[in-house]
Amino acid sequence: MGRILVLLLLLAVLVLGASVGYFNAQSVRFDYLFGAREVPLIALLVADFVLGVLVALLLALGRILGLQLELRRLRKQVRDLEIELRTLRNLPLSDTPQR
Numbered sequence: 001m002g003r004i005l006v007l008l009l010l011l012a013v014l015v016l017g018a019s020v021g022y023f024n025a026q027s028v029r030f031d032y033l034f035g036a037r038e039v040p041l042i043a044l045l046v047a048d049f050v051l052g053v054l055v056a057l058l059l060a061l062g063r064i065l066g067l068q069l070e071l072r073r074l075r076k077q078v079r080d081l082e083i084e085l086r087t088l089r090n091l092p093l094s095d096t097p098q099r
Contacts, residue, residue: 020045 024041 021042024045026041027038028041028044030037030039030044
C-alpha cells in the first residue's frame with residue numbers, strides 16, 4: 001500500500017512539473033552582471049531553485065560540521081567519565097570503623 005501511495009505521489013509531482021514547464025516555456029530576457037540573454041522561463045526557474053538548494057545545503061553543511069565536532073567532544077567526555085566511574089568503583093572500601 002505504501003509503494004502505491006509513493007508512486008502516485010511521484011506521478012502527481014511529475015505531472016505538476018510537466019504542466020509548469022509547459023506553461024512557462026516562453027523566453028524571457030535575463031539581465032545579469034556581465035550581459036543579457038534570452039532563456040526559457042522554466043530554465044530560469046529551475047536554475048534559481050537549484051541555486052537555492054545549493055546555498056541551503058552549504059549553510060546546513062556548516063551547521064552539521066559544527067554539531068559533529070560537538071558530538072565528538074561530548075563522546076570523549078562521556079568516555080573519560082566512564083573511566084573515572086570505573087576507577088571509583090574499583091577503589092577499596094575504607095577499613096575505618098563506622099559509628
